[in-house]
Amino acid sequence: MxxxxxxxxxxxxxxxxxxxxxxxxxxxxxxxxxxxxxxxKPAADLDAVATELANVVAEEWRTEAGLRRLDRHQGLLAFTWSPTGRPVTDRRGRSSVADREMAGIPELVDAYLRVPSGRLAIIGTAGTGKTSLALLLTLGLVELRRAGGSGPVPVKLSVANWNPRQQALLTWMRQELSEQFLFLRDSAQYGSNAPGRLLQSGRILPVLDGLDELGRNGAGAAVRREGIRQIRLALETLPGLIVTCRADQFEEAVGDGGPLPATAVVELRGLAATAVIDYLSDVNGEQDLARWEPVFRSLREDPAGPVARALSTPLMVGLARDVYERRSTDPAELLDTARFPDADRVQRHLLRGLVPAVFHDLPVQDRQGQWHGADALRWLTFLAAGLTRQDDGNSIHWWALPAMASRSQRTVQALLGGLLVAATAGLGFCGVFWQVLEPGWALLIGGVAALVSGVPMAWRSAGNLPVPxxxxxxxxxxxxxxxxxxxxxxxxxxxxxxxxxxxxxxxxxxxxxxxxxxxxxxxxxxxxxxxxxxxxxxxxxxxxxxxxxxxxxxxxxxxxxxxxxxxxxxxxxxxxxxxxxxxxxxxxxxxxxxxxxxxxVASVRLFVYGLLLAPQGKAPWPWRLLPFLEEAHRRDILRQVGPAYQFRHAYLQDALAESAS
Structure with missing residues (x-):
């Protein structure tokens, strides 16, 4: 026919x-x-491109601020910064900042705008709120840019994904912009290399968050020093710069090459007891204040005690808020010195209590289609342990999750890729030559074609992790x-x-x-x-x-x-x-x-990953894997950075990974 x-x-x-x-x-x-x-075709006007980018940045971080409970209308935890006394800034940087107490975005933006060079480093100990300030400053500056219609667009980038030994800063930022804002890749609309042209023309104000996380699983000090060197080289191209880092790591990183030119460096101070009490009083209803009153009394009367020292950072105050949000809980248990003799024990308790506090254990009859607390804790613990073993940052890209699986994942990928290609090549060549040669020769040619094509594909499929x-x-x-x-x-x-x-x-x-x-x-x-x-x-x-x-x-x-x-x-x-x-x-x-x-293909690898790990209790079934990550983000266990997730704080990731071992 x-x-x-x-x-x-x-x-x-x-x-x-x-x-x-x-x-x-x-x-x-x-x-x-x-x-x-x-x-x-002429490229779109760069100012128009920057305006579109500003609108997207504003929407992205407004949503993320809400999920992180950085409610601009309810009020923020008051914090104080001061010019650092560490030898990490030059004369021009020191003269442009002063002691400031701030409890909102307008004060934060005003403090930044008083820095003539537009170069600001925010340093402090772990958990002092550097990332939250970077987010709020990004949001405040982009809203200011939208209102004025001109100026550079602040873009917050997680430095944990950068390897300064392999990429120059501007090259890495160009790559991050194209991955976080895919529309900039449209060369027909925006011309070729729109992210690079935005950077080179001074239309991007980078907010580099987490310099201390560079090489956190390996040669951190050397990598951070190289990062500072790369930043110093890029300063003349950029209209300004905002960077966050832990204080000790920043001091160590700038030690060899000297301070970043004309960069103001402010250090976040520990929270005052009154600020902690005011914040926890504001976010809890009148009926809940009685549960917190013993803690408030301890903060007032014993400012050097374990609880006061533990609750001296925004991270720990936020954890305490979440862990004791349910009325069936009792925050006064933190005052039990037998269980919590020092601040470290209090902090560990809060870190390990977060996941059970937001993912509750459910009765067996209610678990269908819901997120059972014990399952969520086990899945997140496996995820944290896998990230900690890796040496390529702390970002959770769903297409890279198979790298955490065992050898069985690579074996299945190799078999899938190799057998499919071998079968296709073998059938094609055998079928063609079956018509013109003896069957034996056709089978031989088909077998050789299958081997020649299938083995290389199996080898590549086992180790390669193509992006989506x-x-x-x-x-x-x-x-x-x-x-x-x-x-x-x-x-x-x-x-x-x-x-x-x-x-x-x-x-x-x-x-x-x-x-x-x-x-x-x-x-x-x-x-x-x-x-x-x-x-x-x-x-x-x-x-x-x-x-x-x-x-x-x-x-x-x-x-x-x-x-x-x-x-x-x-x-x-x-x-x-x-x-x-x-x-x-x-x-x-x-x-x-x-x-x-x-x-x-990336989505197929993710499906295989879920099929292999779900029976072991290490991950949800593949059709529920991404919905679970989204739910963990919605409940503020994870934070979203462009196309990736990260744990709410490196301390939380470390605590979960430690519990796995």
Whole structure:
């Protein structure tokens, strides 16, 4: 039947081969010229791009501030900073700051604007609120920028993801901007390298949070010194700079090269007992104050006691608020000196009590579809321990979670990638040569093809962790990618058809393979939606790309194989190609999308990760894994930084990891 359908097309193609080749050449020339003309489209005005970025930054951090309970309307915990007495600043930096007590964003913004150079380092001991201040300062400055319509856009970046030994600061910031704000990758709308041009033109004010977290699992001191050196080199390009760091680590890092030029350095002080009492009184209702009164009395009467020293930082005050939020709890237990003889014991108790306080244990009959406290604690503990073992920062990228799994994860990835590619190559070559050679030779050629293609893919799939696809599907047209993708598919199909049944069949098969692939590649484009990246967007987009490309490859390859191979073999080949196109980054992606990443698609790896670890109680089932991370973020166990999550504080991660061991 298939032969009757395509026979007229074959006869026509065989009689007009010259015209077909000439027409194809003209088509290629037209598309190349169109690509060249579109590449010359003027980029959007950088001020307009910065305005769009400011709107996205404001929305992102306004939402995050609410989730972190940094409520601007209810009132913030009052804090004090002072010019540091450490030898970490020069004369110009020292003269631009003074002692300030602040309890809101306006005072914070005003204090920053009084620094003539726009360069500010906020240092202090762990838990003193450096990250919260960086968030609030980012939010205040971006709202000021939106109101005025001009000036640099403050962008908060987590320095824990930066390796100064491998990347210059500006290079890393450009990469972070393109990952957190995917719309800046749209070269058709914003021109090439929009993040780099925003940085070079002074339209980005970087807020670098957590310099002390550089190399926290390894050679931290040397990495931080290199980080300071990179910052010093970039200062002349930047309109200003805000950086946070623990005080001792900052002093150590600037020791060799000297202070950052004209940079004001302020040190956060411990909270006064009155500030702690006022804050906890404000966030608790009248009915709850009686539970807290013994603690308040201890803070007033024993300012050097274990509880007062433990509750001297915003981190611990926030933990106490959350741990004792339920009325069935009694914060007065902190005064039991037998259980809590010193401040360290109080702090450990609060850190370890946070997860059970926000994820409650549920009766068996209520656990279906809910988050049981013991499960949540076990999953978060495994996650914290895995992050601590790694030496690449403290960010939780869902596509990198499989790196925490055991050897079984890598084995499954290798088998999945290797077997799919081997089956596809083996069926394809065996089927083609089955028609022209003896069966034994066809089987041998198919076996060699399977081995040659399957083993390298298995090797790469075991170790590679490709990031999620950056594509979405819309009305855009990308001619170069369309040409490359369709040419590869059409070439392979034409060769197979030509070998088996002459040039007429070759041209028909090539058209069947090439045209649909061209449409899919041309329809796919970088995500240009003006929004900040988040984990769910990346996962949903990665799954969609897998389905669309799997269908495109499978249907075209299956139809072409139906014209060339026995029906059973054609169906099997189409299914294998569909699975390869949807579940793997392989040769089509390397040649057509200019991507050197080869391996199992990110969302598929995450599914395998959940399937392997859920029966062991170390992770939720794969369909609940990302919803759990989102819920932990909503309950303020995790914080979101662009497309990644992090634990609320490094102390919390360390406490959970320690409990795992």
């Amino acid at each position: 298939s032969g009757l359908v395509v026979k007229p097309f074959e006869q026509w193609a065989q009689g007009h081969q010259g015209w077909i080749v000439a027409g194809f050449a003209v088509f290629v020339v037209v598309l190349v010229l169109a690509e060249t003309r579109s590449g010359g 696809s950056e594509l979405q599907f819309g009305g855009g047209r990308r001619w170069r990618i369309m040409l490359l993708g369709s040419f590869l598919a059409a070439f392979l199909g034409s060769v197979a058809g030509w070998v088996l049944d002459g040039p007429g069949r070759g041209l028909v098969v090539g058209a069947i393979c090439g045209v649909p692939i061209a449409v899919v590649y041309g329809w796919a484009q970088p995500d240009a939606t003006v929004r900040a990246a988040n984990p769910r967007i990346l996962l949903r987009r990665d799954r969609k790309v897998a389905v669309y490309f799997g269908a495109a490859y499978g249907l075209t390859s299956g139809l072409a194989a139906w014209l060339l191979l026995p029906p059973g073999m054609a169906v099997a080949f189409g299914v294998c190609v569909a699975l390869c196109g949807g579940l793997l980054y392989g040769l089509p992606w390397i040649f057509a999308l200019d991507s050197g990443m080869t391996g199992v």
